[in-house]
């Protein structure tokens with residue numbers, strides 16, 4: 001048995017970089033340091049649900065085909081389509097994402113990632129109000145007030161608190177004891193149970209609560225006895241605690257990005273962090289879910305100037321979330337072909353979008369059986385980045401990390417698949 005050290009976990013946006021993998025007969029048979037979710041990803045990379053050959057649907061049944069045939073078929077579908085959609089990208093490396101951008105430009109597709117159904121409102125808010133971010137290392141070493149708003153890392157990012165928010169750091173030698181933890185959540189979640197202060201607001205009242213907190217910060221009175229279901233005294237007490245910070249961090253999740261108000265909630269939350277900087281050092285970090293969802297937004301911005309929902313129909317990038325998002329073009333029945341890479345819209349998109357996916361050719365570049373692959377017409381299995389292929393990923397705080405290859409495989413990587421489809425698409429167009 002071989003031990004591979006300092007492996008980065010390819011599951012959530014925390015990108016833990018201290019995983020040790022036990023490898024036997026070219027298979028990960030165990031891990032040290034990983035949480036239960038990360039461990040499962042490593043040890044269940046193989047198994048009954050894993051695709052090992054490309055599959056094409058013929059007469060309702062999947063038949064095995066070669067990689068060359070699958071690449072040619074995928075290129076043909078994208079070239080033939082009038083409004084191809086290329087969606088996903090959050091569970092693969094930046095290099096494959098960049099190759100995907102080149103392919104989208106070549107076939108004049110709409111390219112979008114899972115942010116359009118998670119932290120898209122955060123990206124829109126960042127356009128309006130900026131991004132006072134810091135690194136998770138600064139949180140570990142400096143933060144004395146930690147706010148989790150609309151997120152439940154206890155279950156969604158299980159090592160986030162232990163490694164960063166509660167950990168012993170340079171200026172926080174006693175770890176959790178040196179920090180005040182505030183959780184804002186309508187539910188008494190397992191994260192909320194660990195908090196010093198739990199602001200248990202009413203559902204969909206995030207905007208009202210942030211607004212009241214900003215009013216208090218600016219020295220105004222709040223005219224009501226309670227806001228968002230929280231007594232005024234408790235809100236005033238929480239704001240006083242925020243003002244007293246030496247270094248404060250606001251982590252926020254989909255509980256606030258997708259409650260009523262969406263990106264306006266994040267606008268005002270960012271402005272609250274800016275207001276807090278009149279009193280103390282304050283920063284924020286979105287709790288990104290998929291391990292490289294942030295990477296796509298970075299790559300997409302370098303390549304096109306926009307972070308997601310980019311439409312190359314005219315040959316130049318155009319960006320208008322609400323019109324050029326995946327759900328927009330699916331539900332409007334604009335998209336006439338779809339390539340899904342490293343994500344599972346079949347499990348997460350609304351019914352009307354799925355109905356459109358069922359009507360059009362769907363290519364799934366995906367290692368495992370998922371609700372998306374079940375409805376796909378063509379499945380191309382890639383090597384799994386971070387286990388079978390290396391590549392770059394961006395942590396939730398924007399720090400890029402190099403993912404390791406732990407075991408060998410004969411499967412093509414996402415990067416190789418994208419490059420080959422691009423090459424073939426160019427050939428097909430040249431021969432027309």
Ligand code: SF4
Nearest residue numbers: 009012016035038159
């Ligand atoms: S917290 Fe996230 S990155 Fe860390 S081991 Fe668990 S799943 Fe992997």
